[in-house]
Amino acid sequence: MIYPNRLYEGDTIGVISPAGPPDMERLDIAIDWLEQLGFNVRLGQHVGDKYGYLAGSDQGRLDDLHQMFLDDTVKAIICSRGGYGTARITDRIDFDLIRAHPKVFWGYSDITYLHTAIRQQTGLITFHGPMLASDLGDPDVALLSKQLFSQLFQPMSLRYDEHLSSLESLSGGTAEGMLVGGNLSLLVSTIGTPFEIDTKYKLLLIEDIGEAPYRVDHMLNQLRLSGKLSEAAGFVIGDFHQDKFIDENKSLTxxxxxxxxxxxxxxxxxxxxxxxxCTPHFSVPLGADAMLDADRKQLWIQPGVM
Incomplete structure (x- = not known):
């Protein structure tokens, strides 16, 4: 694996919108926070573009991604928000360019498609964490969501146990492997493409939002039939947020x-x-080695920077 370099005060962080368009007022709030931490911030040329549900044209979003990786004065790239759109540009990404200019890459949700493709095509460790406009620009953002950003400043092992949230073991035992995954619907959408998620001997992280249980059932069944569940070493089940009330008399939980x-x-x-x-949002390095102990309900993750 390729470990990106840690960040230092005074470094430049690039901001791009590879999926949907951000709320610019909330983006400004998050940028102020980054600047208060001592970073310089550089916006992609098309970060605020709008084309329906997309942050501008496919070419514009792709150009911003390439330019931020190519610019060696930019030490990290953080996505403004998710939404939809990364899968539209992934087959046109210059992965050789990314491999030659590795750096911190941070986001989640629709960014899952980029995490998976970049890791499998280049070996670069990337970070599944809260984004600027959609999360860190929220005036009520949880302190822990901000604190976990510190894992970019020095190599830091992460430990998650029941001090952070109530955990439930569905199946016991321990397993070690590379932590991969992210948003369930995006992982399923990679099946049958050149960027199909590789789960063999890996710890698979899944999370999603707004998907009813029958939809989650549908997606997990597709992962089952494609062999992705049987190949995995273990499963880290994140937040499955559902705004609408679920009538458990008419649905499985x-x-x-x-x-x-x-x-x-x-x-x-x-x-x-x-x-x-969810809030707080515990950010993790994808591609880093991890161990899941389901009996003790603990997850350990090795550092994602060098």
Whole structure:
């Protein structure tokens, strides 16, 4: 794996919108926070563009991604928000350019597609964490969501246990492997493409928002039929946020769905992590080595920077 260099005060952070257009007022709030930490901030040329549900044209979003990686004065790239759009540009990304200019790359949700493609095409460790306009620009953002940004300043091992949230083991045991994954619907959308998620011997992280249990069932079944669940070493189940009330008399619960697909595989599986569309948001390095102990309900993750 390629470990990006840690960040130092005075470094320049690039901001891009590879998916949907950000709320510019909230983006400004998040930029102020980065500047208060001592960083310089450089916006991509097309960061505020709008083309329907996209942050401008595919070419513009792709150009910003390439330019930020190419510019060696930019030490990290943080996405402004998710939404939709990264899969539209992934097959045109110059992965040789990224491999030659590795640096911190940070985001989640729709950015899952880029995390998966970049890691599998280049070996670069990337970071699944809260974004600027959609998360860090929220006046009520949780302190922990900001504090976990410190893992970029020095090599830092992460530990997650029940001091942070209530966890539930669906299947016991321990497993070690590379932490991969992210947003479930985006992971499923890679199946059958050149960027299909590789789960073999890996700890698979899944999270999602606004998906009813039957939809989560549908997506986990697709991962099952494609062999992705049987190949994985274990499962880290993040937040599955549902705004609408679920009538449990007419639906399975999320837990019942997870138990159906993950509980009987004989692999450690733990649910309840504050990772995903939630607050606080526990950010993690994807591609880093990790260990999941489902009996003690603990997750350890090795540093993601050097």
């Amino acid at each position: 999320y837990t019942e769905v997870f138990e159906t697909y993950l509980g009987g595989l004989g692999k450690p599986a733990v649910k309840g992590f504050f990772i995903g569309h």
